[in-house]
Amino acid sequence: MNALLAMTIIFLVFAFGDLVATKTKAIVSSMLACAIVFMIWFWAGAPATIFTDSGLMSFATVTIGMFLVHIGSTIKLKDLITEWKTVVISLISTLLIAFGVYFIGQFIIDRYYALVGGPTIAGGMVAYLVIKGVGDIVGRDDVAVFALMVISLQALAGIPIASQLCKKEGTRILQDWKDGKYIPPAEPADKPGLFGNFKIFPSVPEKYNSANFILFKTALLALAGLYLGKITPVNQLIYCLIFGILFHELGFLDEACLTKSNGFTFVMAGAMCTVFAGLANTTPQVVLSMLPSLLVVIALGLAIGFVVSVAVGRIVHLGWRMSFAIAVTALIGFPGTFILSREVSDAVGKDEEEVHVVMDYIMPKMIIGGIVSVSVVSGIAAGIMLNWI
Numbered sequence: 001m002n003a004l005l006a007m008t009i010i011f012l013v014f015a016f017g018d019l020v021a022t023k024t025k026a027i028v029s030s031m032l033a034c035a036i037v038f039m040i041w042f043w044a045g046a047p048a049t050i051f052t053d054s055g056l057m058s059f060a061t062v063t064i065g066m067f068l069v070h071i072g073s074t075i076k077l078k079d080l081i082t083e084w085k086t087v088v089i090s091l092i093s094t095l096l097i098a099f100g101v102y103f104i105g106q107f108i109i110d111r112y113y114a115l116v117g118g119p120t121i122a123g124g125m126v127a128y129l130v131i132k133g134v135g136d137i138v139g140r141d142d143v144a145v146f147a148l149m150v151i152s153l154q155a156l157a158g159i160p161i162a163s164q165l166c167k168k169e170g171t172r173i174l175q176d177w178k179d180g181k182y183i184p185p186a187e188p189a190d191k192p193g194l195f196g197n198f199k200i201f202p203s204v205p206e207k208y209n210s211a212n213f214i215l216f217k218t219a220l221l222a223l224a225g226l227y228l229g230k231i232t233p234v235n236q237l238i239y240c241l242i243f244g245i246l247f248h249e250l251g252f253l254d255e256a257c258l259t260k261s262n263g264f265t266f267v268m269a270g271a272m273c274t275v276f277a278g279l280a281n282t283t284p285q286v287v288l289s290m291l292p293s294l295l296v297v298i299a300l301g302l303a304i305g306f307v308v309s310v311a312v313g314r315i316v317h318l319g320w321r322m323s324f325a326i327a328v329t330a331l332i333g334f335p336g337t338f339i340l341s342r343e344v345s346d347a348v349g350k351d352e353e354e355v356h357v358v359m360d361y362i363m364p365k366m367i368i369g370g371i372v373s374v375s376v377v378s379g380i381a382a383g384i385m386l387n388w389i
Helices: 003-023 030-043 050-054 056-073 077-082 084-105 111-121 125-131 133-138 141-178 211-231 236-249 264-281 284-316 320-331 336-348 352-388
Strands: none
Touching: 003 030, 003 050, 003 264, 030 141, 030 264, 050 056, 050 264, 056 125, 056 211, 056 236, 056 264, 056 352, 077 084, 077 352, 084 111, 084 284, 084 320, 084 352, 111 125, 111 133, 111 141, 111 284, 111 352, 125 133, 125 141, 125 236, 125 264, 125 352, 133 141, 141 264, 141 284, 141 320, 141 336, 141 352, 211 236, 236 352, 284 320, 320 352, 336 352
16 A cells, blocks of 8 residues: 555544544543544455555654653653652552452453453553563464453543542532631642752753754663663663653653654554554454453453552542542543543532632542553553563
8 A cells, every 4th residue: 555545544543533532522532433443444355554554663663662751751750749649549559450450360361361451451552562562472463452452442441430439529529628628739839840950951942952852862762761671671661661751850851752842643653553553463253252351351450449449548548439530540541531530520510619629639639640550550560561471
């Protein structure tokens, strides 16, 4: 297929996925919509080489590390410190969901399904990009497809549960505020990073901090991650994620570096192509056969998340509803956690002041919970579990 034609079709499908996600308020994820379209495309006999023909697959192999560096650059350590209870609940529940789904699930479903399903249900894209290599190592295309099914459908289970939990918690916190039992936190003064003015690397004047220079810094950190991944047991993508967090805080890397350099859309498109490429080898029978295993992974993930998050919530003195909602952010991710927080606040609050009281309490916890689980911990868990083959 002509490269430009292949790329045009791919971006048309991605645009359709965005439309569906917007119309359904992220209840149906863009990934699910795109996955369905591409499955129909392949099952109808259309070229299975569309992703390689477009050139995006080759592009992704080079830029996937930069994508992880970018994700790291969006995480602020001072926000994680402020919401330390959320971080603790999300960290522990995410790890135990990932490990628990595997250790328990392997006795119920295919062992490799449980292995890739654990970190994926506990996170999302980052975990998938790390763990999908299991299918290549064991020579089974269906394993990567199963992980894609998990990442595509998990939000359908997570969003309704988290929405109800947050509504109940929002109603409670609003009543406490009216009774004088809850005082919203004051807005902290924003600082350019955890280290404030004591960053190691001096700021580059904006007139010299061009898009190309930002891309250079991003690529340099990704390259360092690549080399470290070759000489250590840790996956290169985990190094890239950690470097993004660390060097943003130290002043070397710009926040949301790929967005600022106008490179995020294409890099993200390449990463998405690596996700959907595995669908070329599926059949309707294969996908239907995976549904029972998929339900087991989702059910186990939610059950483990409930038990662990409620137990940890009691230790750090956070209510069970909010604790479980934080654990469920692993199934939702951004922007789903943001949209859900806004909708819950609008539904509970009767005026603008009440809406802000609810939002200021719920939104930081939901967004930070999603960042910890989806962007950090699940990826690290996937890197560890990749060695369990």
